[in-house]
Amino acid sequence: MSLIVQKYGGSSVADAESIKRVAKRIVQTRRAGNAVVVVVSAMGDTTDELLDLAGQVAPIPAPRELDMLLTAGERISMALLAMAIKNLGHQALSFTGSQAGMITDAQHGSARIVDVTPKRVQEALDEGAIAIVAGFQGFNRVTGDITTLGRGGSDTTAVALAAALGAEVCEIYTDVDGVFTADPRAVPKARKISRIASEEMLELAASGAKVLHIRAVEYARRHGVTLHVRSSFNNHEGTIVYNPAEPGADGNGDPVEEPIIAGVATDLSEAKITVVGVPDVPGKAAQIFNLVAKSGANIDMIVQNVSAAATGLTDISFTLPKSDAQTVLTTLTSERQDVGFQALQHDDQIGKLSLVGAGMRTNVGVSAQLFTALYEAGVNIEMISTSEIRISVVTRADQIQHAVRAIHTAFGLDGEAEAIVYAGTGR
């Protein structure tokens, strides 16, 4: 009997009817002869409603109590799902993160998994029951307190359980059919990807593709878990995220048969800050980025202009999440005298386009092809950054939609039919 871990997001269990529908699908998987562990998020908007309540009683809610509050969400959905399954005549037992052995550090709101000891889950499986586990939540052994893994944490719970229990596959159910070559809402000719290597999926997730949480993909890659991203609203095959490096893993996709480019991702969530007139002496860049790091911001791309010989001054630009920009501007302004720069520029009208594909490694012409295609589409490039299997460019935000369609076509990614887009956003 092979073990399948299934994860259902909030939109798949938004109300009693959805829960009953999901329960049927789970029982079908069980009756087909598989052992089944289900990881479930909070119903629909529950998490946002609880956050809203917290904001009403305290402007900055205590992190320990916020975790206690938010974990009520999965408690509700998992208990209801277990009831619905039992009502269909199959044994089911629900487990909190703590009961399922999701041991984390004590970082409330963004805890990291330090151990997974799913003894009770395994016992439930041994008795033939379907185990329902609360996503997103964990337990710290030292403090005895409940923790949460942060947004998208339910995907990570599912992957961690799949790794610990040696599951054949971890199915991530969402409201879209799988991973697409581009966001189908922006690019109508986007195609569903049937198989993608985990390193490519990692770059896509890091570049703005929202269907899978980057942390879950990282965990799956490190522990050799095969993911299957699919819709809970139909029975279509979704996207398999496989680990080519893993011995015995589902890695029969030979690199030579793969397309050079897996997909195009876009990201409108970043802003650009430019530090103007920085003295071009050793140590200045380090000083600036130490200040940025201290303010807690996550830097993405960095560009330093060539110094103008006449003045001995240079400009340094970097991108970061829009939500971090104000803190960084405040920090840098307060240290302006000490650093010795002339001015700060803040630009929140940028967009980032990323081309991802393992085939880039062996194909040197990809950058040139990208820049040419953008030029022909009349899109101006402001910043460039590359990794081994990714090229990202920053453009004006209002050009992103035009750019992604042009690039999708230029790299031969267009499908024959238009992609079907479902409501909702997934999580």
Next chain:
Amino acid sequence: MSLIVQKYGGSSVADAESIKRVAKRIVQTRRAGNAVVVVVSAMGDTTDELLDLAGQVAPIPAPRELDMLLTAGERISMALLAMAIKNLGHQALSFTGSQAGMITDAQHGSARIVDVTPKRVQEALDEGAIAIVAGFQGFNRVTGDITTLGRGGSDTTAVALAAALGAEVCEIYTDVDGVFTADPRAVPKARKISRIASEEMLELAASGAKVLHIRAVEYARRHGVTLHVRSSFNNHEGTIVYNPAEPGADGNGDPVEEPIIAGVATDLSEAKITVVGVPDVPGKAAQIFNLVAKSGANIDMIVQNVSAAATGLTDISFTLPKSDAQTVLTTLTSERQDVGFQALQHDDQIGKLSLVGAGMRTNVGVSAQLFTALYEAGVNIEMISTSEIRISVVTRADQIQHAVRAIHTAFGLDGEAEAIVYAGTGR
């Protein structure tokens, strides 16, 4: 520093504003120099809403999963309350039933407390923090599962913690000013009782007074916990429920100074079943009540008519909760041949009036005075039952309101002003 346990019901924490109001009251108690443990119920109608959701996914929800579901309710209220207190600048930590050491048997939905080990609560107090504990919920050590204590269980949680921690008093906050000589909604001249012995409170609760749950009063009596029932909407002194037998307890109310009658309670929740034409031979009553017990019904009062010598047949009547009547009727009907009775009568239009007072022990005229007063008020008595400190009579349901006012006046319980009645029902 003395320790006070405070329990707030669902109507006291119905929304964010109420939670902030309660938080202020708790912090005041702490700043007055007391250590404070707070037990809290789920917000307003949360429990009913969760029950409704459960009913939508499964007609008969699995008891283990129902407990998992319902305990989300206090998790939300306790976390919000702890946040609100911290926001007022005081340390606060919330604890689930399990974290607070409420160890129970494995009877889901109506678990009994078998041990209370509030180590973490004590540690929080030792650090100067206010401890917030989820009412209603517990933990079974053998199964590792979450349990609930049943309706009104939050009162029991508060009393059990007060006993285990050696609290000076357990304050039960509700939406009325305390315990009254009769339900102020039915008897406008009902007076608030300032002090009442726990055995009297027990009889009042058992006779239909809803302000305190009978199980909590029993626990308080057995463990010598002094209760203070009061309103969370003002600062009036409420009703002290004391334990005269307990050495060193707040028992300075000398019996000779007490009124003979503490209060009058009414109950419209029972039905009467009469088994007609039962052969008057030994063992028949035992046979009937064994059948009733097997069907799980709780019998209250029993009356057996004098046998008619000519027929050798007798009638047996008993009262029981209306919700149990149908099951009992079905069970008895199926055994009619074997028991040999002639017919069953079912009457759900009865009311019960109970007069409670420790002074009855030494005052033999109370029954006579009650029957005379009811006769003068034109109320017909159908059944009578007595304990050492209580007399209960069954009348027609539609005469109960008239009867309770007449009795309240006849026994000199009327206050000078009309009682103030607040909205809501308490819990």
